[in-house]
Amino acid sequence: MNLSAVCSVVLDSGRESLVSSAGGLLLARTLRCSGLDKALSAALASWRAPRAVHDPAKILTDIAIAVALGGDCAADLAVVRAQPELFGPVASDATVSRLISTLAEDIDAALVAIRTARAHARSQVWARRRPVGGVGNQVIVDLDATLVTAHSDKQGATPTFKYGYGFHPMLAFVDHGVEGSGEAVAGQLRPGAAGSNSAADHISVLDAALAQLPEHERAHVVVRTDTGGGVKDFLHHITDLNLQYSVGFYGMPPIVEALSRVPRQAWRAALDGDGAPREGAQVAELTRYLPATLRGWPAGMRVIARRERPHPGAQLRLTDDNGWRITCFATNTRGWSIPDLEVRHRQRARAEDRIRNLKDTGLTNLPFYGFDQNQIWLEITLLAADLLVWTQVLAFHGQPARRWEPKRLRLRLLAVAGRIITTGRRCHLRLPRGWPWSNLIETGCTALQPS
Incomplete structure (x- = not known):
């Protein structure tokens, strides 16, 4: 009796330059295409310490990407942190916790800043x-x-x-x-x-x-x-x-x-x-x-x-x-x-x-003890939901993927694995051979170019 190919696979302890959320490139490009990264960085500038390594805006958008990929707590940022070739350097859990606490101490001003940046980015998306x-x-x-x-x-x-x-x-x-x-x-x-x-x-x-x-x-x-x-x-x-x-x-x-x-x-x-x-x-x-x-x-x-x-x-x-x-x-x-x-x-x-x-994008769980910290988390889930919807609006106009719910979007597009290839001083992301929706991801990346 022949064994199936799946049963004969043996886990190799070696490591390669792979990413497990290659479709997250769409979210990263939406972030830049909408101008949310720059708008949020300017809005949160007063919360950045003079010698800080990580921009508060980058920290929040990294958490939002982790939530958009399916995370439901701050610790799930590890998924993004493990893929620096795709998402860049990511802050530690301690840095994230300190930022959330700092924003919660001045909750009204923090909410105004985050919402102002979201409104600016939304106007850019709606203009397109x-x-x-x-x-x-x-x-x-x-x-x-x-x-x-x-x-x-x-x-x-x-x-x-x-x-x-x-x-x-x-x-x-x-x-x-x-x-x-x-x-x-x-x-x-x-x-x-x-x-x-x-x-x-x-x-x-x-x-x-x-x-x-x-x-x-x-x-x-x-x-x-x-x-x-x-x-x-x-x-x-x-x-x-x-x-x-x-x-x-x-x-x-x-x-x-x-x-x-x-x-x-x-x-x-x-x-x-x-x-x-x-x-x-x-x-x-x-x-x-x-x-x-x-x-x-x-x-x-x-x-x-x-x-x-x-x-x-x-x-x-x-x-x-x-x-x-x-x-x-x-x-x-x-x-x-x-x-x-x-x-x-x-x-x-x-x-x-x-x-x-x-609720499938982070709202099921309010992970902090403090009420104001959880209000910040609610804003992060709204950011994550925006990234998902803006990606569909900008990348898949007139296509069925435009109406997919987050669960299907993650399964077919965001969670696909890929290989990072460095050549000619540039990094290339290669998608798996035979993935049914590879062309859709390529079409989306092409559409998500700055205007």
């Missing part, structure tokens, strides 16, 4: 590949909160509404629909007990997200949230900024009263994501049927309801009407049909994909 959030060149910004479990006692970790223990960060993403970028533009770390419907937190994260967008794009923003964002102060803030919104609206008694007044002919067929009628789902506008007791909301607010037959086995709710599952949202958008507005709002669920991907 302007993302479009939806119909009419809208930029849709989704706000949502998520729970991050803490497996040990950490500063700010508290019980959560789901009977867990940890944190409840609020996040903002650019929609990743057709031609959308899906960037994680802002994040605010909050204790686990923080509420989902806090107007102050929504306002803070929205303002941080708007600051990340190129200034000429901010007038085209549509803010989209679930019912957590359907609070008066937040909607007034959006209205005062002359922006549009599409937010979940809680089924309060005035809504139930309005539903009883809607004539049967007012309901029209809802649409699916492809624009075709959705069987068993209908939409109607409730604005004219709302009672006068519904006060204090912004002028121009429209309330739209969707009703659908619950799937078999679904638990009914108090707001269900005659067997219909009722959901509502509020918007101030004019000129769209009601079914189209409802489809746009329902696509808010794509933010859940962004949250899942961000």
Whole structure:
């Protein structure tokens, strides 16, 4: 019986000039192509000691690359440190720890510096590949909160509404629909007990997200949230900024009263994501049927309801009407049909994909004890997410790889091994023979040239 070739392989203790994350070259080139390296170095210049060997910006971007490659703690920087031919000299764990602690001591100024550099780099990327959030060149910004479990006692970790223990960060993403970028533009770390419907937190994260967008794009923003964002102060803030919104609206008694007044002919067929009628789902506008007791909301607010037959086995709710599952949202958008507005709002669920991907890019674990240190870590995960998305936006425009999630991107492109060859005083990276996506990596490297 013949043994397979795999079983006959014997590990050789010798070492060669290999890299295990050859696709990380794409991330390094994106870093330079976007100008993030220079912008961050200038922003963090005041945190660099006179005789320091490592630039604080280089340290943070090295950690971000490690996280983008799949790391979830500061110790995973060892993956980048082991490949100096690809990523250059990398700071020690002790140096990294000291920098995080130093930035946390002046957390407000540090966050401003990091976010300013990110905004500058984002404007460079958008200038090359302007993302479009939806119909009419809208930029849709989704706000949502998520729970991050803490497996040990950490500063700010508290019980959560789901009977867990940890944190409840609020996040903002650019929609990743057709031609959308899906960037994680802002994040605010909050204790686990923080509420989902806090107007102050929504306002803070929205303002941080708007600051990340190129200034000429901010007038085209549509803010989209679930019912957590359907609070008066937040909607007034959006209205005062002359922006549009599409937010979940809680089924309060005035809504139930309005539903009883809607004539049967007012309901029209809802649409699916492809624009075709959705069987068993209908939409109607409730604005004219709302009672006068519904006060204090912004002028121009429209309330739209969707009703659908619950799937078999679904638990009914108090707001269900005659067997219909009722959901509502509020918007101030004019000129769209009601079914189209409802489809746009329902696509808010794509933010859940962004949250899942961000948790796959370092957010699952907040590795430090101090709350401010973990806020810095959150900013690092946002940097890592930016590097991944910007790489796809710049390198794979019009290709399927443009929409790959981080897990697939790492498996096919970033984690490929390569060999470093030095010849003619230059280092060459050679990819393995027969790797199915080698041409895609080469195409990406060619596209990621400074403009």
